[in-house]
Amino acid sequence: MIKKEFKRILNTIKKYDTIVIARHISPDPDAISSEISLRELIKLNFPKKTVFAVGTSVSKFKYYGNLDKIDDSKLKEDALLICTDVPNQSRVDGVDFANYKEVFKIDHHPSDEVFGESDYIDETATSTCEIIAELVLDTNLKITKEIARNLYLGIVSDSERFLIKYTTARTFDIVSRLIKKTDIDFTSDYHYLYERPVEEIRFKGYLEQNLKVTDNGLGYLELFPDIFKEYKVDSSTPSNMINDFNNIKGVYVWVFINHDDKNDLVKINIRSNGPVINEIAANYGGGGHKYASGIRSKDESIIPNLINDLDNACKEYKENLQ
Numbered sequence: 358m359i360k361k362e363f364k365r366i367l368n369t370i371k372k373y374d375t376i377v378i379a380r381h382i383s384p385d386p387d388a389i390s391s392e393i394s395l396r397e398l399i400k401l402n403f404p405k406k407t408v409f410a411v412g413t414s415v416s417k418f419k420y421y422g423n424l425d426k427i428d429d430s431k432l433k434e435d436a437l438l439i440c441t442d443v444p445n446q447s448r449v450d451g452v453d454f455a456n457y458k459e460v461f462k463i464d465h466h467p468s469d470e471v472f473g474e475s476d477y478i479d480e481t482a483t484s485t486c487e488i489i490a491e492l493v494l495d496t497n498l499k500i501t502k503e504i505a506r507n508l509y510l511g512i513v514s515d516s517e518r519f520l521i522k523y524t525t526a527r528t529f530d531i532v533s534r535l536i537k538k539t540d541i542d543f544t545s546d547y548h549y550l551y552e553r554p555v556e557e558i559r560f561k562g563y564l565e566q567n568l569k570v571t572d573n574g575l576g577y578l579e580l581f582p583d584i585f586k587e588y589k590v591d592s593s594t595p596s597n598m599i600n601d602f603n604n605i606k607g608v609y610v611w612v613f614i615n616h617d618d619k620n621d622l623v624k625i626n627i628r629s630n631g632p633v634i635n636e637i638a639a640n641y642g643g644g645g646h647k648y649a650s651g652i653r654s655k656d657e658s659i660i661p662n663l664i665n666d667l668d669n670a671c672k673e674y675k676e677n678l679q
């Protein structure tokens with residue numbers, strides 16, 4: 358049986374000849390793949406429609422396909438805007454909602470912000486790509502190998518290779534149906550997600566060697582501009598590696614403190630596998646999820662207090678474990 362929400366999405370798509378698809382700022386593979394896959398699916402199944410996928414291009418995600426550059430104030434007719442992988446209007450990249458007759462979102466983030474009547478939110482899905490794959494398979498839309506590969510990579514990326522707790526039997530069912538239907542050579546494509554320059558591998562070694570760990574189980578590391586020069590890596594590199602520091606025995610919270618002198622900012626990434634950290638981050642002007650938070654501050658003097666608070670959270674968590 359086809360979900361009524363999926364029928365409603367298809368009916369809404371059928372009503373419009375011009376469709377624009379957008380996603381969140383600072384996109385990840387799920388965001389890029391979901392918008393490009395949806396564009397290609399609509400073009401394949403409804404060839405008369407004009408469909409764009411928009412937002413700032415990111416060269417490292419080129420393997421998903423190209424993005425379109427449009428001026429949406431010049432759209433000639435009533436257009437539909439579909440936002441993927443983004444819960445808040447304020448985080449949608451490259452469109453003005455006022456230029457559209459109708460808007461809806463397809464997303465897996467928790468949110469109480471309504472975009473439109475056809476919104477579809479499934480907080481139990483690993484990724485937006487999982488939702489789109491489910492929609493395609495359940496409604497029997499045509500799909501190509503390339504679209505299937507892109508959806509698969511989006512699911513693998515957002516689920517952290519099926520490690521996060523949102524991974525369910527349904528995730529594997531959807532992936533299995535996707536592979537059976539399209540016969541994609543899925544094990545050959547992981548290099549798109551995981552291949553790294555040797556400089557980054559060596560830099561990861563530096564992070565591993567220099568992570569300080571307290572008796573209470575806080576791992577932390579302060580990074581200054583010189584180290585990025587020395588290893589010839591971009592200063593955004595540590596934030597892409599922080600999730601790899603999960604599963605260190607006895608480390609409950611870990612934090613990278615990145616001194617961005619160019620912008621006179623300190624950028625702090627925090628992860629947890631136990632204590633709730635977003636409330637602590639909020640005390641220092643940051644925010645995020647319960648177990649994945651961040652802070653950007655002009656005030657470096659917050660660092661010792663933050664480390665102290667996180668260390669206490671670890672202490673409390675550790676004591677309750679025993």
Ligand SMILES: [Mn+2]
Nearest residue numbers: 387442485515
């Ligand atoms: Mn996502």
